[in-house]
Amino acid sequence: MPSPLPHLGIIGGSGMLGAAMLRAVLAQGGWQVTISNRSGVAPDWADGVRVTQSNAELVAASDLVLLCLPPAVFADMSLDLSGKLVISVMAGVDLAALQAQTGAARVVRAMSSPAAGQGLAYSPWVASAAVDALDRQYVTRLFEACGATDEIAEEPLLDHFTAMTGPVPxxxxxxxxxxxxxxxxxxxxxxxxxxxxxxxxxxxxxxxxxxxxxxxxxxxxxxxxxxxxxxxxxxxxxxxxxxxxxxxxxxxxxxxxx
Incomplete structure (x- = not known):
């Protein structure tokens, strides 16, 4: 694994899934993390995590941006993520929509679950054509912190994983x-x-x-x-x-x- 890891920004890092994935990467170690939320306050267990109320500030600080938001909230957001590696764990938002709304070419769509906080999630993911081998190493490292993971070839299959492995228990x-x-x-x-x-x-x-x-x-x-x-x-x-x-x-x- 290349070192150092990219700076990770989690938009929605205090929500149920975002906080679970934050726990996972902190337990794994090696990541610098910024999260954004409305309060501007990090969870009391998140030592060393930078927190901001500004998504723009988070984006500027981050190389890899993880979107952990309800789809309806994302639909009303304006984010310029061009040049960033973007990972979304939002149900129902496909690669094309992610690229169109964020301006990012390197986009990964994934499905995970709150079991990530215990390192027990299964997180399948699919990548856009612009995602390269180095990006894939970072994505794999992130989701291995959460549990088990696989890259899959066909995006429509993610809807079935949303049904099967997303609702824990x-x-x-x-x-x-x-x-x-x-x-x-x-x-x-x-x-x-x-x-x-x-x-x-x-x-x-x-x-x-x-x-x-x-x-x-x-x-x-x-x-x-x-x-x-x-x-x-x-x-x-x-x-x-x-x-x-x-x-x-x-x-x-x-x-x-x-």
């Missing part, structure tokens, strides 16, 4: 809620059910993070032919997979409409 929490409700309906005390299912999802996430794929885990349980296999066979025979797909499609359609 979102859909996974809904499945957990359904399991907790089932447990309490069987007479298990609510606090015990909640604790048990939280621990189940914690362990499952850690086991899925490495080793066999999700499909291999499922097939392994089916092959074992125990109690879990009976449940999985019933779920596979149901329309559950199609209903999950329908929910994710609805979320992706919403992302495209923003």
């Amino acid at each position: 979102g859909f996974v929490a809904y499945f957990a809620e359904a399991m907790i409700n089932h447990a309490t309906a069987q007479g298990i005390p609510a606090e015990v059910a909640d604790k048990a299912i939280r621990q189940l999802f914690l362990a499952s996430g850690q086991m899925l993070a490495e080793g066999p794929t999700a499909a291999e885990h499922v097939q392994g349980m089916v092959d074992y032919a125990g109690t879990t296999a009976a449940g999985l066979d019933a779920m596979r025979a149901s329309p559950l997979a199609d209903l999950i797909s329908a929910g994710l499609t609805a979320a992706a359609d919403k992302a495209r409409s923003l």
